[in-house]
Amino acid sequence: MDLIKLTIDGREVEVSSGTTVLNAAEQVGIHIPRFCYDKELSSCGACRICVVEIEGMRNLVASCVTEAAPGMVVKTETPAVVEARKAVLELLLADHPHDCMTCDKLGDCRLADYCYRYGVKSSPFEGARHNYPLDDSNPFIVRDMNKCILCGLCVRACNEVVGKDNLHFAYRGFDRKATTCGDVPYVESDCTFCGTCVAFCPTGALMEGSMLGTARRWELEKVRTTCPFCGTGCTFDLRVHDGRVVGVTTSEDAVVNGRALCIKGRFGWDFIYNEKRLTTPLIKKNGEFVPATWDEALDLVATRLAEIRDKYGPDAFAALSSARCTNEENYLMQKFTRAVMGTNNVDHCART
Numbered sequence: 001m002d003l004i005k006l007t008i009d010g011r012e013v014e015v016s017s018g019t020t021v022l023n024a025a026e027q028v029g030i031h032i033p034r035f036c037y038d039k040e041l042s043s044c045g046a047c048r049i050c051v052v053e054i055e056g057m058r059n060l061v062a063s064c065v066t067e068a069a070p071g072m073v074v075k076t077e078t079p080a081v082v083e084a085r086k087a088v089l090e091l092l093l094a095d096h097p098h099d100c101m102t103c104d105k106l107g108d109c110r111l112a113d114y115c116y117r118y119g120v121k122s123s124p125f126e127g128a129r130h131n132y133p134l135d136d137s138n139p140f141i142v143r144d145m146n147k148c149i150l151c152g153l154c155v156r157a158c159n160e161v162v163g164k165d166n167l168h169f170a171y172r173g174f175d176r177k178a179t180t181c182g183d184v185p186y187v188e189s190d191c192t193f194c195g196t197c198v199a200f201c202p203t204g205a206l207m208e209g210s211m212l213g214t215a216r217r218w219e220l221e222k223v224r225t226t227c228p229f230c231g232t233g234c235t236f237d238l239r240v241h242d243g244r245v246v247g248v249t250t251s252e253d254a255v256v257n258g259r260a261l262c263i264k265g266r267f268g269w270d271f272i273y274n275e276k277r278l279t280t281p282l283i284k285k286n287g288e289f290v291p292a293t294w295d296e297a298l299d300l301v302a303t304r305l306a307e308i309r310d311k312y313g314p315d316a317f318a319a320l321s322s323a324r325c326t327n328e329e330n331y332l333m334q335k336f337t338r339a340v341m342g343t344n345n346v347d348h349c350a351r352t
């Protein structure tokens with residue numbers, strides 16, 4: 001792989017050819033602001049918050065779509081760059097509710113973070129503002145399009161990460177909107193409620209419904225865990241407030257799934273508080289389920305299985321396992337079937 005050398009903010013950087021200026025800067029710890037760029041998605045160079053100055057170029061350039069070149073001299077934080085970024089932020093605030101005081105996303109919102117970084121408090125631009133109704137048509141994802149900055153990350157995440165293609169840009173000019181086909185509420189669209197769009201959204205436009213009104217983002221403890229629903233082994237963070245789980249968020253360092261999950265992993269966690277959840281084994285006695293200890297339950301199952309094997313022979317028993325179990329569970333199932341029950345009658349739902 002060809003290596004090239006360039007200078008960023010006075011530091012010499014060596015990167016492989018084809019690396020963008022934004023990523024080259026990242027490699028030496030210089031964080032260039034970004035809204036529409038995400039390393040897991042294709043780049044569109046639309047928002048211009050990532051502009052930088054490059055010696056010999058007349059205009060500021062978008063660093064997320066500009067390839068580093070040998071000998072390039074890049075400056076990421078000059079007065080012209082700062083002025084341009086402030087202008088981008090002011091334009092965004094011209095049609096954005098100044099709602100940070102009560103917005104659940106504060107603390108995890110790139111718009112608020114960059115406004116803070118560049119001291120942008122309000123917009124000098126006056127004019128029409130949108131007043132979209134809140135889409136809380138489902139219990140999982142709450143959409144507030146008034147807080148959308150049209151970065152398009154949700155559109156590309158749904159298309160490129162999930163492969164669902166449920167989101168697109170609709171309308172033109174001031175009315176441009178990142179939305180579902182036909183601009184219908186999520187619940188009427190083809191959405192599978194995987195929540196991946198929420199994980200990529202840099203503002204409070206897309207939020208996990210369960211977390212609204214619980215606490216500020218920085219007050220929610222993160223507990224890294226593995227999804228209990230299937231054997232794929234997706235990793236996520238349980239968000240906990242006052243000892244109670246209030247939601248799930250994902251992050252790019254999850255090896256198996258990155259920020260993607262399915263609806264069960266992201267929104268199905270509330271079963272842990274379901275009153276109907278079984279907390280102890282039940283044994284049927286005289287037609288009624290009666291609570292039992294684990295020892296009683298396991299003894300009963302072992303005795304009955306041994307009776308069947310001894311009376312009707314090992315082949316009277318068969319085990320069907322599942323691709324949704326872990327490898328270890330599947331291993332144990334076949335081991336038990338062969339070594340304890342004495343039969344090779346073991347099969348798996350993924351075989352056919």
Ligand code: SF4
Binds near residue numbers: 096097098101104112
């Ligand atoms: S989305 Fe961000 S900038 Fe907008 S109100 Fe919420 S915290 Fe503030």
Ligand code: SF4
Binds near residue numbers: 158167191196198
């Ligand atoms: S929840 Fe999943 S399927 Fe629905 S719009 Fe978002 S990314 Fe697409």
Ligand code: SF4
Binds near residue numbers: 147150151155203
């Ligand atoms: S909803 Fe969020 S991710 Fe989608 S375009 Fe708007 S701000 Fe970007």
Ligand code: FES
Binds near residue numbers: 034036037
């Ligand atoms: S992050 Fe580079 S143009 Fe949007």
